[in-house]
Amino acid sequence: MYNPLKVGHLSGKFTTTHPAIDMSWVGDNVVDPPIHAWRDGVVVQSAFEYLGGNVMAILHEVPGADYDYLTRYAHLKSRGKVIKDKVLGDTIIGVGGHTGIRSDGRPMPNHLHFEIWKIPKGYVFTTINGHGADRTKYAVDPQLLMSSNMRGEGFRMVPITLSNTAKAKILAAKLQCRDLPGLASIKFPGYLAQGASYPFYGSVVVDGYKWAELRVNNRIVYAAMADKTTGAAWIEVTDPTKEIIKTVEIIKEVERPIDVFGNLGDLHIVIQRGVK
Numbered sequence: 001m002y003n004p005l006k007v008g009h010l011s012g013k014f015t016t017t018h019p020a021i022d023m024s025w026v027g028d029n030v031v032d033p034p035i036h037a038w039r040d041g042v043v044v045q046s047a048f049e050y051l052g053g054n055v056m057a058i059l060h061e062v063p064g065a066d067y068d069y070l071t072r073y074a075h076l077k078s079r080g081k082v083i084k085d086k087v088l089g090d091t092i093i094g095v096g097g098h099t100g101i102r103s104d105g106r107p108m109p110n111h112l113h114f115e116i117w118k119i120p121k122g123y124v125f126t127t128i129n130g131h132g133a134d135r136t137k138y139a140v141d142p143q144l145l146m147s148s149n150m151r152g153e154g155f156r157m158v159p160i161t162l163s164n165t166a167k168a169k170i171l172a173a174k175l176q177c178r179d180l181p182g183l184a185s186i187k188f189p190g191y192l193a194q195g196a197s198y199p200f201y202g203s204v205v206v207d208g209y210k211w212a213e214l215r216v217n218n219r220i221v222y223a224a225m226a227d228k229t230t231g232a233a234w235i236e237v238t239d240p241t242k243e244i245i246k247t248v249e250i251i252k253e254v255e256r257p258i259d260v261f262g263n264l265g266d267l268h269i270v271i272q273r274g275v276k
């Protein structure tokens with residue numbers, strides 16, 4: 001995962017009404033910053049929109065998983081790719097700018113509006129659903145899926161506050177972590193520290209391994225939870241929210257069972273409801 005803007009700061013957070021983050025370079029001695037692809041993918045939108053100005057969207061397939069990712073980059077000064085172009089992660093896809101119209105009528109400041117959607121496999125992006133309910137439905141907080149802290153490229157991050165997050169303790173020595181679940185994903189250099197604990201968001205089974213979704217240095221990484229052959233645990237999960245989740249589970253069981261470990265979206269919703 002690559003940071004689409006290399007130098008700048010967070011100027012707008014992910015909220016229910018703004019399912020994206022805004023990244024500004026105003027005050028950072030940057031002019032016409034290049035905008036980079038978040039990771040390998042195929043361009044599925046390159047168009048001018050009334051609100052978003054020059055907008056690009058890229059579909060990122062996640063081999064072996066039951067979901068893919070889609071990223072959108074708005075208010076670009078110029079677009080450097082067309083639909084169906086294949087791009088590698090970190091490729092320059094355009095130049096940051098201030099195109100588009102703000103809904104409140106004020107001038108658009110220089111910034112990148114950046115969305116990440118976690119979409120079901122086979123999802124077809126169209127400009128119509130790009131503006132509508134699908135964004136709200138699929139958008140996830142891009143801050144959790146960015147690598148700026150680890151790359152240290154001058155990005156001023158606003159810290160993410162987490163409460164009541166389950167923790168994953170690393171039991172194994174030399175446990176590798178990856179940018180996505182599955183053996184085909186990119187391995188990060190180095191290993192997770194044995195005995196350390198990291199926030200745990202859930203797990204997914206890919207390539208016969210159960211992969212934990214962890215937050216390490218403000219980025220999301222994946223690590224195998226157990227030896228596929230012997231079943232020996234490499235990661236142990238402790239969940240301080242268990243009581244809360246259990247309570248909500250009983251209430252919601254009437255509608256449908258909650259797959260706490262299989263669905264990141266549900267887990268977040270459950271925690272929020274429990275705390276409030």
Ligand SMILES: [Zn+2]
Binds near residue numbers: 012022
């Ligand atoms: Zn925005």
